[in-house]
Amino acid sequence: MIGKTNELKQELGLGAVITNVLSISIGSGIFLLPALVYAILGHGSILAYIFCGIIFLCLGLCFGELSSRIPDTGGMYVYIERAFGPMAGFISNILYWFGVGVLACGALMNALADIAAGYFPIFEETPTRILFFAGIVALTAFLNIKGIRDSMVLIKILTWTKVIALMILVSIALTRIEIGNISWQGFPPFASVGEATLLLIFAFLGGELALASSGETKNASRNAPLGFLIGVILVVLGFSTIHLAAQGVLGESMLENPEAPLAELAKALFGEAGFILVLILSFIAVWSTLSSILTLQPRIIFAGAKDRLIPPVLAKIHPKYGTPYIAILFLAILNFAFAATGSFRYLLVLVTGASLVIYFGAVLSFLKLRWNSKSQRPGQFFVPAGNLLGVFTLILLAWVFFQLSKTELLAIGASIFVLAALFLLLEFLKKRKNQSSPPLKTL
Template structure:
C-alpha cells in the first residue's frame, strides 16, 4: 500500500448515472413488502401514505438539489452538514450515516439476498454457506468499486434497468386487472394512522440521497447533481404509487393474508407459478441492485470524512492506477461481512430510518443556513422557487414522523449520538495533545 496516493477522484458520472443510483437504491427490497404492511394499517386508503411521503421526498429532493449545487463535493449529506455547521456536526453526520444507516442497510440487504436464494437453494440457510455467499457478493462489488466508478456504474445500470423494466411490466398488467372496489375508500383515515404507515414507508424511500455522495466524480456537478436527483425522486414516487395501486387493486382484502410477498402474490395471480418464480428472481436482482449502489456510494462518504480530517487519513488513500479509495472499500467490505454474518442487525432496521431522518433534518437546516448567509450566489446555482415553504414543510413533516418512533427507539438513537459526540471529543483532545507530546519526544 506504500505507493497509494491521496489524489483527485475521476469525474465520470453524468445525469443518467445519478438518476440510476436514485432508482437503484430507492426501489429496493422495501417495496416488495410494504404494500401489504401499509394496507394492514390504512386499508383501502393506503395510497394516502404514499402521496404524503411522496410530497415529503419531493420537497426534500428539491432542497437537496439546491444544496448540492452549492457544495459540489464528494461526501453528499455529510459534506453539506459539515460545511454549514462545522467539524462536530460533520463527524456526527458522517458516522451516523456511514455506520448507523449505510453499514446496517447493506448487511440487511445481504441477508435479504441470501433469504431469497435460500428458497431455491436451502443450503443457504446454513451459516457457513451464507458467509461464503456474502463473500462472493462483496468480492464482486469490491472489485468493481476498486476498478473505478465507471465500471461499477455499468454493473449497477444493468441491474437497475432490469429491475425497473420487470416491475413496470408487472404493474402494467396489474393496472389492467384492478377492481375499483379495492382502491376506493370511504372517509379519511386517522392522521395518527397515516403517521404510523409513513414511518414504514420512509424506509422504502430512503437512500436516494446517497447518489449525491459522488459529487467529486460528477461531470459538471452543479448541474448533474440537482437535475439527476430531482428526476430520480419523481421517478421513485411515481413507480411506488403505481406499484401499490396495482397490488391493492388486484389483491384487495387478500393482502391481509399475503403480507410476506405481496408482489410475488400479484405475479402469481396474473401469471400463475411462472409469474411467482419470475418476480422472485426480480426481487433478488432488486435487492442486489440496491446493495451495489449503497456499497459503491458509502465508501465515498468514508473517503470524504478522511479527506476532511475527521476520520483516519488512511481512508483517503487512492489506488495509484484506478484513482479509487481502495482502503475504504476493503475496510467496509470486511466490516459488512462481519455484521451480515451475525444477522442481529435485522432488528435494528427501524433505527436505520430514525438515523436517516436525523441526517435529513441536518441537511434541511443546512439548506436554510446557506440561503440566509449566501446573499450573492452565482448564476450557475440551482435555486428552487418557494424554497423556504418547501423546506419548512419537509422539516415539520419529518419531525412529526420521527416522533412516531417508540421511546425505546428514540432512546437508542439518542445514546448512539451521545456516544459519537464523546468519541469526537476524545479524538479532538488527542489531536490537541499530540503536538506537545511530539515536542517532548524531540527535546529528549
C-alpha cells in the same frame, strides 16, 4: 477543512445519478409494502403514498440545491460539515456510513441469502452464507476499486432489469383493476396515516446516497440535483402506481399473503410462473440496492478522511484507478463481518432514526447556507421560496421523527451522545499531542 476532492475521476453522468436513486429506493420494501400499508389504511392506502411523496419531493428540492451549491464527494455529510463544522460533520459521517450503510448492507446480504434459500436450501447453512457474502463483497470491491464507472455497469444492469420488469407487471395489472378495490370514503385516522407513512419512509430512504458521488460526476452542479430530483419523482410515481395496481387487482386478498403481495399479483395475472418470476425479481432488486450502497458508501468515509475527522489514511486514492481504495477495502471487510456474524441485527433499530437525523441536519444546512450566502453562482440550481420550503420540510420531518418508538428515539439519542463524546475526546488527545510535541527548530 479540505476543499473539493478533484483527485477522483469524474466519470458519471446524469443517467448514473438517476440509476442510483432508483437502485437504492426500489429495493425489497416495494415487494412487501402494498400489503403492509393496506393492513393499516385499507382502501385509503394511497394517502400514505401521497404524504410520503410530498415529504420526499420537499427533501429532493432541498438536497438538490445543496448538491448544486456544494458539488463535492460526500453527499449529506459534506453539506452538514460545511454548514455546522467538525463536530456535526464527525457525528453525521459515522451515523451515515455506519448507522445507515453498514447495518443496511448486513440486512440486505442476509435478505439475499434468505431469498436464495427458498430455492436452494444449502443457503440456510452458515458456511454457504459466509461464502456467498464474501463473493458479493469481493466482486463489488473489485469493481469499485477499478473505477466507479465499472461498478455502474453492474448496477445499471440490475436496476433497469427490475424497473422494466416492474413496469411490465404494473402495466398489465392496471388493465385488470376493479374500481371497488381502490375507491374509499372518509378520511382514515390521522394516527394511522402517520403509522403507514413511517412504514413507507423506511422504503424510500437511501436515494440521497446517490449524491455521495458528486465529486465523480461530470458537471455535478447540474447533473447531481437534476438526476436526484428526476429519480425521486420516478420513485414516488412508481411506488404509488405499483400499490394501486396491487390493491386494484387483489383487494383484501392481499392480506392472505402479506409477505409477498407482488408475487400474489403476478400469480393472479400469470399463474404459478408469475409467482416464481417475481421472487427472482425480488432477488435482483435487493442485489441492485446492495450494490449501489456498497459502491457509494466508501465516498462518505473518503470525504470525512479528507477533512481529517477520521483517519486520513482512508482518503488515499489508488495511483492507477483514481478511486478511494483504502476506504473501499475497509468497508468491504466491515460489511462482510457484520453480515456474516449477524451483529447488524442488534443495531437495526438505528437505521430509520439515523437517516432522519441526517435529513434534519441536511435541511438545516440548506437553510443556514442560504442565509449565510445570498449569492448564486451561474448555473446553480436555486429553489424558489426555499426558506419557506426548508421550514415546511423540517416540520414534516419532525412529525415523522416522533412517530418512532421510544426504543428507537433512545437508541439514536444515545448514539449521538456517544459520538459527540468521542469527538471531544479525540480533539482533547489531539491537542495534548500537539502541545507535547517539541517545536521545530528554525535554521
